[in-house]
Amino acid sequence: MSAPIVVYVPIDSAAISVGADEVAVRIIIEATAQRKNVVVKRNSSRGMLWLEPLVEVQVGDKRVAYGPVTPNDVPGLFQAGFLEGKDHPLRIGVPEEHPYLKNQERLVFARAGITEPTSLDDYLAHGGYRGLRNALAMAPAEVVKAVTDSGLRGRGGAAFPTGIKWNTVMQQQADRKYIVCNADEGDSGTFSDRMLM
Structure with missing residues (x-):
C-alpha cells in the first residue's frame, strides 16, 4: 500500500x-x-x-x-x-x-x-528541545550569557530582558533556586503558549 x-x-x-x-x-x-x-x-x-x-x-x-x-x-x-x-x-x-x-x-x-x-513526537521531529540539549551541554553561566546575548525578553507588557532576570537569580546565594514560568492561555484553546513552549 x-x-x-x-x-x-x-x-x-x-x-x-x-x-x-x-x-x-x-x-x-x-x-x-x-x-x-x-x-x-x-x-x-x-x-x-x-x-x-x-x-x-x-x-x-x-x-x-x-x-x-x-x-x-x-x-x-x-x-x-x-x-x-x-x-x-x-x-x-x-x-x-x-x-x-x-x-x-x-x-x-x-x-x-x-x-x-x-x-x-511531532514537536521533536521539528527540532523541539534542541535549545534544551544545547543548554545541558553548557555551564550555567554560559547559558545565562547566551540568553542575555540573544536579547530574549519576556512576552508581557514590560518586555523585561530575560538575561537580567536569570543573571540576578544566578548571583543569589541559595541552596535551592526556582524558575517560575507564568504561561497562561489568555486566549483559551489558541495553543499560543503551548506552541511556544
Whole structure:
C-alpha cells in the first residue's frame, strides 16, 4: 500500500468554533468511502482565521490549502481532486505564498500551522528541545550569557530582558533556586503558549 496522504485540519478553538472537528470527521468518512489512504492530522492555526477551517493537503514537499471548508464542501473537494492539490473554488494554494503570510518572517511562530500542538513526537521531529540539549551541554553561566546575548525578553507588557532576570537569580546565594514560568492561555484553546513552549 502506498504512503498515506496527509490532510491537516486545525485543532485550535477558532477553527473548532467554525466546524473544524466536523470537517475532519467528514474527510475521514469521505476518504473511507472512496478507499483513499488518508491520515488526518490536527495542526495549529496559521493565523488566517477568516479562512478557518483551513484544510491543508501534503502534496510532494508542499502543502496546498483550501478554506474556509465546511463539512458540506468535503465531497466536492474530493471530486475536484484536492488530495492532489487540484483546483477548486476554495483553493488558497501554498499557504506560505498567500499575501497574508508571504512577507512575514516568523520567528517565534515559525511552526504555527505546521505542527500538531498536542504531539510530542511531532514537536521533536521539528527540532523541539534542541535549545534544551544545547543548554545541558553548557555551564550555567554560559547559558545565562547566551540568553542575555540573544536579547530574549519576556512576552508581557514590560518586555523585561530575560538575561537580567536569570543573571540576578544566578548571583543569589541559595541552596535551592526556582524558575517560575507564568504561561497562561489568555486566549483559551489558541495553543499560543503551548506552541511556544
